[in-house]
Amino acid sequence: MGLIAFFLVTLFVYFWLPVRGGLKTFLLVLIMVSGWLSIFELVSILEARPWVFAPILLVIAAVSWKVQRDRKRELKKSV
DSSP states (O other): OHHHHHHHHHHHHHHHSOOOTHHHHHHHHHHHHHHHHHHHHHHHHHHHOHHHHHHHHHHHHHHHHHHHHHHHHHHHHHO
16 A cells, blocks of 8 residues: 555655656656556455455446446537
8 A cells, every 4th residue: 555655645746746857757757667566556455355446446437437428418419
């Protein structure tokens, strides 16, 4: 979990704080490496406890279904 937290903190610093020059490049490299390793950490958490991600996946599926449904309705209205 620490790696995921590190990824989120560096992402926050990169996008929302005024950092310039070499430090911004260094932060970008840290984000890429820690983000890649966080994927493996998330997969291991999913393998150990699949019930943790079930509600999250249900919410993502519901939102994507609603977005697709709304796009189809907008497309039918505009035609």
